[in-house]
Amino acid sequence: MRYLITGGAGFIGSHLTEHLLPAGHRVTVLDDLSTGRLKNLEAVKHHPNLQILVDSILNRPVLERLVGEADAVFHLAAAVGVRTVIEQPLQSLRTNVEGTCNLLEACAAARRKIVLASTSEVYGKNENVPFAEENDIVLGATTIRRWAYACSKALDEFFALAYAAEAGLPVIIVRLFNTIGPRQTGRYGMVVPRFVRQALEGRPITIYGDGRQSRCFTCVSDVIEALGRLVESPAAVGGVFNIGSREEVTIEDLARRIRTLCKSRSPLVHLDPEQDYKEGFEDMRRRVPDLTRLEATIGYRPRVSLETALKQIIADFKAGRED
Numbered sequence: 093m094r095y096l097i098t099g100g101a102g103f104i105g106s107h108l109t110e111h112l113l114p115a116g117h118r119v120t121v122l123d124d125l126s127t128g129r130l131k132n133l134e135a136v137k138h139h140p141n142l143q144i145l146v147d148s149i150l151n152r153p154v155l156e157r158l159v160g161e162a163d164a165v166f167h168l169a170a171a172v173g174v175r176t177v178i179e180q181p182l183q184s185l186r187t188n189v190e191g192t193c194n195l196l197e198a199c200a201a202a203r204r205k206i207v208l209a210s211t212s213e214v215y216g217k218n219e220n221v222p223f224a225e226e227n228d229i230v231l232g233a234t235t236i237r238r239w240a241y242a243c244s245k246a247l248d249e250f251f252a253l254a255y256a257a258e259a260g261l262p263v264i265i266v267r268l269f270n271t272i273g274p275r276q277t278g279r280y281g282m283v284v285p286r287f288v289r290q291a292l293e294g295r296p297i298t299i300y301g302d303g304r305q306s307r308c309f310t311c312v313s314d315v316i317e318a319l320g321r322l323v324e325s326p327a328a329v330g331g332v333f334n335i336g337s338r339e340e341v342t343i344e345d346l347a348r349r350i351r352t353l354c355k356s357r358s359p360l361v362h363l364d365p366e367q368d369y370k371e372g373f374e375d376m377r378r379r380v381p382d383l384t385r386l387e388a389t390i391g392y393r394p395r396v397s398l399e400t401a402l403k404q405i406i407a408d409f410k411a412g413r414e415d
């Protein structure tokens with residue numbers, strides 16, 4: 093197969109590229125390098141079946157050409173991280189909404205299958221865990237910038253389903269739950285790389301709020317496995333799927349575990365996130381996926397424990413990765 097991966101130089105996209113090439117697929121990476129990095133593709137950059145194009149999903153002629161040349165598309169290009177969305181609200185909205193619409197239009201015209209990466213963020217502050225795909229979406233006020241991200245991704249899903257209904261677009265929507273792994277950067281706010289770096293450098297580990305908010309972190313290799321199986325599953329077409337793990341951890345406990353694994357003496361400090369984000373921040377208390385549909389469709393079971401994923405990430409940082 094020939095795959096187009098938008099955002100292919102990003103954290104998840106680069107892992108997906110590394111997974112598809114050895115399986116004999118051809119991959120074209122489209123990335124504007126706003127948050128992606130060419131060095132994420134260092135290990136595969138000379139692979140004969142890899143083509144890398146530095147351009148934007150806002151460039152429609154380029155998109156149309158690349159979609160036409162591919163058999164299927166993974167759409168991972170998006171504004172990354174809470175920090176980006178709060179600090180660059182306009183660009184984030186344009187990328188997520190306009191860019192995705194361009195791509196859906198091109199895929200519908202060329203009749204190409206597309207896997208659209210959405211996010212667990214769309215469940216918003218619904219506290220009715222675990223979140224099943226048909227659960228209500230509960231978002232906050234429009235004056236709180238964070239919700240623009242959830243809203244833009246929900247809108248992407250609406251567009252995708254509308255293209256499926258009216259233009260016969262074969263689309264698979266995935267909602268990713270807190271993906272972690274080697275090469276993820278803490279620059280855009282993600283908690284695990286931030287805590288690992290703080291612990292390894294002996295600096296205070298910055299827990300926002302009381303630390304009793306929880307997440308289910310999912311190792312990127314499990315996410316990639318699910319993406320690879322979904323794209324090949326005819327039963328997945330037209331569906332919305334959570335991809336995540338069931339291992340729930342509070343942020344306070346996460347900080348302690350990372351500190352122990354790093355053999356660090358960093359103090360744990362509790363911060364008001366408004367010290368880091370001047371405006372636009374609101375936190376979610378719990379986020380747990382219901383994985384019933386994913387399991388029933390592709391037989392998915394998350395395989396990598398949080399402990400193992402954290403060890404891999406710490407080893408990656410110790411190997412001298414720049415953040």
Ligand code: UDP
Pocket residue numbers: 174213270281282283284286287298299300301305306307343365375376
């Ligand atoms: N968080 C934290 N300290 C940090 C960064 C994040 O305590 O330096 C918390 C954040 O408030 C949230 C959790 O960690 O409750 C996960 O944050 P992240 O931005 O990684 O993902 P998301 O909020 O999208 O789940």
